[in-house]
Amino acid sequence: MDITRFHAAFFEESREGLDAMESGLLSLESGAGAADGETINVIFRAAHSIKGGAATFGFTSVTDLTHLLETLLDEARAGRRVLDPAAIGALLASVDVLRSLLAACEHGSAIDAAALAAARAGLDALLAGEAPAASAAAGTDAGAPAPVQGDWRIAFAPAPSMFMTGNDPLRILRELASHGELGVECIDERLPAFSEMDPFEAYLAWNLTLPGSVPREAIDEAFAWVADECTLGIEAGTLAPAPVVEAAPLPLAPAAAAAPVQAAAAADPVAAVSRRSGDTDNSIRVAxxxxxxxxxxxxxxxxxxxxxxxxxxxxxxxxxxxxxxxxxxxxxxxxxxxxxxxxxxMLPVDFAFSRFPRMVRDIAARLGKKVQLRTHGEATELDKGVIEKIVDPLVHLVRNAIDHGLELPEERRAAGKDETGTLSLSAAHQGANIVIEIGDDGRGLSRERILRKAAERGIPMPDNPTDAQVWDLVFAPGFSTADTLTDLSGRGVGMDVVRKNIAALGGQVEIRSRAGHGTTVVIRLPLTMAIVDGMSVAVGGEVFIVPLSMVIESLLPSPADVRTIAGEARVLRVREDYLPLVDLAGQYGLPASRAEGDEAPQRIAVVVEADGRRLALEVDELLGQQQVVVKNLESNYKRIAGVSGATILGDGRVALIVDAGGLAQSAPLPAAA
Missing domain, CATH: 1.10.287 (Helix Hairpins)
Structure with missing residues (x-):
């Protein structure tokens, strides 16, 4: 059987296991999981599952490292070790190394031997440093299990369907052999003639022996994942002269089984697997x-x-x-x-949020700050494509909040605050959008400092700007208030990219801040990019779609409200503001559909907002509102300025989707009026 076809599932499940380990370790470090031994059990099971899979596929570097992790976690599980910050730090470092090892195994690249050696050395040092104390404690603990006299005798008969559940008996034998000298006797009574053999059915069984010094828990763990898929007998004692088969008969049929329930499972494996599937398998993996x-x-x-x-x-x-x-x-x-x-x-936004506890911990430690991360609305669902593309902007905003927003502990104490700063991530639905907020209770933005830096860099700004206009300056390319250059900030690259990435998703971003009380960045995103609500407009005999999320209003402007600047560009007066007026027919090279002179029909202006700027789009007619299926124009043809995609209308015609953000970038500034 070619087991490489199972590699993809193993790597995906292993990465999920590492995420669970990291989350559990961070929970233990924060004290949230200290009182609940189940957290350690979850971490241990994740490590054990990764180790078993790696042993099956022959990834020895992963197997060896997870074996050390198991040993340390097993001591914590048994109460013989307390996972202090040093131990948790070593375990987290090992999780990082395991990620790189899995990536190397997946892509066939070279293993980082130095990082692997450092992780192993850290775990070995912890185990060596605690071993004497643990042994002494074990000797005085009346409840600690003592080594058995003689050898362990194990009768192991897999259910015929074991292979179909993804388990391999040979992996179990290898794991048992890692604990001590393993005696093996293979029972092949059920092995049929070669012509009748089914390669997907398990026929062999084994009588096994292990030294009595091996803990019973280690044997139980080896069979933990197949307890319902085999008939198993484990006995301890001095070996009799008779063969192990006679001393501990191997149950190959229900009548010979010592445990009737297990024998029933082996006798009717299809029913057992069906029963388990009905109880636990409530999801499937789909590409x-x-x-x-x-x-x-x-x-x-x-x-x-x-x-x-x-x-x-x-x-x-x-x-x-x-x-x-x-x-x-x-x-x-x-x-x-x-x-x-x-x-x-649709995936829960926790898919993105779950990576931040570790990042917050590491950045706070590097900057000497104390930070508590709080998340809300993790179950809020968002399109997978949107989640994947929002991660990088969120990473930058979280780093900014810790680096620029939150103060050092002594500064917070001097300001009368708790020395531990709070960073919050929240998500919630609002209509057809999702709103994500990144907030901190730090120092807040400095209006004077931002204005001074903007003036130094020659960034244009209106007279007597409002707070919102001042906060908007931080999105200008190259803007930074950092006085020193570090590996976290100071290069003036980031916030402008954040806005562009969010705008590319059809979203918007804004900042709210109050000096001394903190800053909140609000991101509004569409739930999905595959289907959008749009306004159909007629321009030059063609139909275009304007995303409804960007439309503010539509109006019939009078000729007096339209002004021309610099002899070419036009602006439209909307109440007290002047907005760039873009003729979509001219923008897309279409013939004008209106007659000249007094009988020319009055054109309609659709006011939209994109990238924090408003502009008016001049169209011939409003046709209505509808949901449209977005087709990627760039992957099917090429990128076109002012067009973000295309859709097919009910009559079979292709309608282009207006890229309001791109038009806003090329439109003249309203201040030019």
Missing amino acids: VSKVDALINLVGELVITQAMLRQRSEHLDPVANEALMSGLVQLERNTRDLQESVMGVR
């Missing part, structure tokens, strides 16, 4: 490419359904009553199917 293909097909179905609806508008509803009723039902079912399929790509 993202398959989900994306399904979403594309549903998008095509939505377009076809819209086309049928449009064509049916000209039919006589009385003569075609059955057909019209069927089309209404099709529309309802299509909408439900679309929502269900889109839900497949």
Whole structure:
């Protein structure tokens, strides 16, 4: 059997296990999991699962390191060791090294031998330093298990279906052999003729011996993942002259089994596996490419359904009553199917939040600050594509909050604050958007300092700016208030990239701050990028889609409200403001659809906001609002200025989606008016 086909599942599950280990260790360090031994059990089980899988696939470097982790965690589980900050630090460092080892095994790259040696040395030092005390404690503890007299005798008969659950008996034998000299007797009574052999069925069984010095817990752990998939007998005592098979009969049939329940599981493995599947297997792993293909097909179905609806508008509803009723039902079912399929790509925002506890811990330690991280709304769901692209902006904002926002402990005490600063991450739904807030209770933004730095760098600003306009200056390219250059800040690269990345997702970002009380960065994002609510507009005989999330209002401007500056660029007066006026027909090279002179129909201005700037788009007609399926134009054709994507309308025509953010970048500043 080619076991390499299982590599992808192993690496994915191992990374999830490392995340669980890291989360548990951080919980123990903060004191949240100190009183609950289950946290240590979760960490131990994750390490044990990774070790077992690595041993199966022959990744010895991973197996050896996780064996040391298991030993340390097992002592903590048994109460013979307290996981102090030094031990947790060594364990966290080992988790980082395990991540790099898994990446090296996955991609066939070289292993970082120095990092691996350092991690092993750290764990060995902890184990060596605590070993004498642990032994003494064990000797005085009446409850500690003593070595058995003689050898362990183990009768192990896998269920025929064990291979189908992803377990390998040979991995278990290798793990037992790592604890001491293993005596092995193979029982092949069930082995059929070669022509009748099923490669997916387990036929062999074993009688095994291990030295009595091996702890019973180590043997139990080796079989922990297959307890319901085998018949198992474990006995201890002095070996009799008779063979182990006679002293501890191997249960190969229900009548010979010492444990009737286990024998039933072995006798009817299909029923046992079905029962377990019904109890625990409530999810499956599906490749993202398959989900994306399904979403594309549903998008095509939505377009076809819209086309049928449009064509049916000209039919006589009385003569075609059955057909019209069927089309209404099709529309309802299509909408439900679309929502269900889109839900497949939705992930809890905890997918992004879960990586920050470790990062906050490390940055705070490096800067000598005390930081408490609080998260809210982790179960709020967001499209997988959006989550993956929002991680980098969130990383920068969290680092900024710790580096610039939160004060040192002595500064906080002098200001009458708790010396431990609070950093909060929250997510919540608001209509068709999700709002993510990153807040701190630090020093807040300094209005005077920002204005001074902006003036030094020649960044334009309005007269008597409001606080919101001042905070908006930090998004200017190259802007930084840091006085010294460090590995965390001072290069003037970051906040402008944050805004661009969020704008590329169809989102917006704003800052709220109060001196001495802290700063909050608010990010608003669409739930998904695959389907958007849009306003259909007619321009030069073509139809365009303006994302509804960017539309503020639409109006009929009078000629007196339109001004021309520099002999070419036009601005529109909207109440007390002047906004750049963009003629979409001219922008996209389309012929003007209006006649010249007094009989020219009055054009409509659609006011939109993007990248913190407002502008007016001049269109011929408003056609209505609708949900559209977004097609990536760049991957199917090429990037076009002022266009963020395309969609297919109900009549089969292609409509381009207006990139309001790109138009805002090229539009003249309102102050020019």
